[in-house]
Amino acid sequence: MTPLEALQQTLAGEHAAVYVYGVLGGRVSSSAQPSLASRIGAAYAAHRGRRDQLTAMVRAAGGDPVAAAVSYDLPGPCRTARQLDAAGLLLEQRCTALYATGVGSTSRADRQWMIDALADAAVRLLSFGGSASAFPGAAEL
Amino acid sequence: MPFPSPLSRRATLGGATALTAALVSGCTASRDRPTTPAAEPTRAADDPDVALAATVLDDERRMLDRVLATVRRHPGLDGAVAGARAVHRRHVVLLADAVPDSVSSPSAPAATSPSVSPSVSPSVSPTGAGVVSVPDRPGPALAALARAEERLSLVGRRSAFAAESGAFARALASMAAAAAQQAVLLAARAEDRG
Numbered sequence: 001m002t003p004l005e006a007l008q009q010t011l012a013g014e015h016a017a018v019y020v021y022g023v024l025g026g027r028v029s030s031s032a033q034p035s036l037a038s039r040i041g042a043a044y045a046a047h048r049g050r051r052d053q054l055t056a057m058v059r060a061a062g063g064d065p066v067a068a069a070v071s072y073d074l075p076g077p078c079r080t081a082r083q084l085d086a087a088g089l090l091l092e093q094r095c096t097a098l099y100a101t102g103v104g105s106t107s108r109a110d111r112q113w114m115i116d117a118l119a120d121a122a123v124r125l126l127s128f129g130g131s132a133s134a135f136p137g138a139a140e141l
Numbered sequence: 142m143p144f145p146s147p148l149s150r151r152a153t154l155g156g157a158t159a160l161t162a163a164l165v166s167g168c169t170a171s172r173d174r175p176t177t178p179a180a181e182p183t184r185a186a187d188d189p190d191v192a193l194a195a196t197v198l199d200d201e202r203r204m205l206d207r208v209l210a211t212v213r214r215h216p217g218l219d220g221a222v223a224g225a226r227a228v229h230r231r232h233v234v235l236l237a238d239a240v241p242d243s244v245s246s247p248s249a250p251a252a253t254s255p256s257v258s259p260s261v262s263p264s265v266s267p268t269g270a271g272v273v274s275v276p277d278r279p280g281p282a283l284a285a286l287a288r289a290e291e292r293l294s295l296v297g298r299r300s301a302f303a304a305e306s307g308a309f310a311r312a313l314a315s316m317a318a319a320a321a322q323q324a325v326l327l328a329a330r331a332e333d334r335g
Contacts, residue, residue: 104311
């Protein structure tokens with residue numbers, strides 16, 4: 001995978017994450033579920049920021065940033081608090097895999113970005129009920 | 142969910158296996174030479190990733206020693222540190238596979254072995270470098286471990302940045318992310334104990 005392909009693939013993942021977290025945020029009650037609402041809100045903000053950074057990184061690498069899809073399928077029903085947590089966990093797991101791939105396919109500042117994003121997502125998935133693991137984003141190791 | 146398809150499992154595995162093979166092949170050449178053990182590391186360490194792997198292996202072994210020393214001092218923390226112990230054992234096993242014997246430090250081969258008793262192990266580095274002081278109370282002992290994990294994660298991120306091989310960089314970044322997870326979990330458990 002070329003560095004540009006890795007950036008584009010990660011950007012496509014961020015588009016999906018931003019969309020889904022946006023939907024999740026609309027389904028959580030900040031008064032009834034303040035902790036969940038704040039975790040989803042924080043994740044949404046983080047991925048929106050990463051999406052914007054990646055868009056700039058793709059341009060800097062000479063690419064035309066991949067566009068977001070009109071909509072994305074939700075990972076499951078996403079109604080109860082438990083289902084919302086499960087959706088957040090799945091998003092972060094998918095992102096850790098994308099970032100890990102990105103680490104291996106990029107260099108310099110882009111690689112540093114992927115390294116930091118990987119650690120951040122690995123920690124964030126714990127907040128959605130995920131378990132720690134020996135090789136986040138690279139489970140086959 | 143229309144995430145772009147990640148690297149196939151096989152492709153990723155292939156990359157990691159190729160990495161290990163490449164690192165180990167570098168060692169075969171130096172092993173064939175009838176040199177003194179002290180002279181051998183220079184040759185294999187010519188590959189910057191081998192040298193990097195040896196350094197990270199030392200760091201991971203030290204972290205594992207620290208975890209084991211904490212349990213020896215506070216047997217009641219066995220459950221609280223079990224996750225960290227398992228994570229770093231796996232890191233040590235993977236890195237030991239990638240580092241030729243001539244490069245790896247002589248410390249703590251016992252910690253590498255999966256057969257080591259999970260409860261108490263006298264595997265502190267014989268050099269003394271692995272002997273760590275553990276705080277007298279369990280809460281601060283966990284907090285100290287959490288800080289060590291945080292430091293290990295930061296060092297690991299720098300190593301991942303420096304790696305030449307993409308597959309190796311990916312593995313190192315993943316290990317640094319694992320240490321970041323342990324830092325958060327151990328800090329939370331330390332807080333629970335006050």
